[in-house]
Ligand SMILES: NC(=O)c1ccc[n+]([C@@H]2O[C@H](COP(=O)([O-])OP(=O)(O)OC[C@H]3O[C@@H](n4cnc5c(N)ncnc54)[C@H](O)[C@@H]3O)[C@@H](O)[C@H]2O)c1
């Protein structure tokens with residue numbers, strides 16, 4: 198039986214482990230926490246992160262990193278803040294026979310690097326190959342076996358196909374892309390726009406405002422993505438528009454949930470630490486703030502989310518600032 202290891206036993210890692218077991222893999226699900234790993238292994242359920250979804254027989258949960266040695270298919274599903282550390286810890290256990298799929302959505306704070314750039318920097322010379330996995334996919338729905346379409350991205354089509362094939366069984370439909378920059382950037386920016394949409398919903402601003410945020414969010418995502426070398430058309434796909442629609446409208450989104458409590462008037466320092474930690478958009482807003490400024494790209498929604506999260510801006514003033522910007526012609530994919 199083919200073997201796979203999933204690094205990170207949060208909601209997404211657990212759902213992907215369950216899915217890979219469905220596809221016929223014998224899966225090691227690595228949790229950094231020994232006690233939690235033992236509890237999930239015993240209960241056959243990850244009660245902490247994906248409650249109510251049973252772990253199939255093909256999944257073993259363990260905190261023993263050395264068990265990754267010799268496993269050819271690796272999936273990284275830790276938060277963006279942990280990717281460099283976890284990739285570094287994997288060094289002794291991977292070799293040219295190991296291929297890695299990175300399912301983390303975000304940018305590295307400080308460096309502003311994309312996740313595949315971090316992965317390649319830390320493990321690139323050891324791995325046989327890598328790819329990015331992204332798209333509109335709530336862990337709970339994938340875990341429960343609901344139909345989902347995702348994208349696996351790698352500049353080389355054959356390599357993308359090799360990794361995509363791991364995940365190709367019901368209920369996932371897996372597309373490939375040769376644009377990892379565009380695919381990843383979409384997954385990072387949508388988290389920030391989902392916070393904005395949550396804020397608008399929390400303030401009761403209505404469906405018109407939400408549609409405007411999705412559309413103008415797509416415009417700023419595309420502007421930055423193209424400036425970083427991504428392909429404009431990628432942002433109209435699953436990992437751009439698709440994931441924006443999901444997270445800006447779906448109450449399961451942690452980023453949307455965070456925005457909603459802020460929009461309802463909860464001050465930033467009163468937000469539940471778990472929600473703050475689990476919303477990748479917080480780290481992405483900080484990273485994108487610097488990145489957009491460095492590249493001279495205008496990202497007004499991202500900028501206002503950054504101000505609300507990091508500078509204590511009142512969401513009502515943030516909305517006013519966006520509405521009072523100088524009127525201009527609408528050029529959705531490359532203009533203002
Ligand atoms: N949850 C989803 O629906 C979903 C879907 C697609 C992509 N993603 C992305 O997957 C990534 C993980 O999200 P999640 O939802 O699984 O998060 P989560 O909050 O549910 O779980 C995070 C997991 O990472 C572990 N972790 C945290 N810091 C760590 C460290 N330093 N070393 C090792 N492990 C560490 C935690 O113990 C936990 O098991 C994020 O980038 C997220 O955007 C999530």
Ligand SMILES: O=P(O)(O)OC[C@H](O)CO
Pocket residue numbers: 302332333334335336388391440443444449450451452453475476477
């Ligand atoms: O819960 P969120 O906001 O992290 O979103 C989860 C996934 O990224 C949706 O595709």
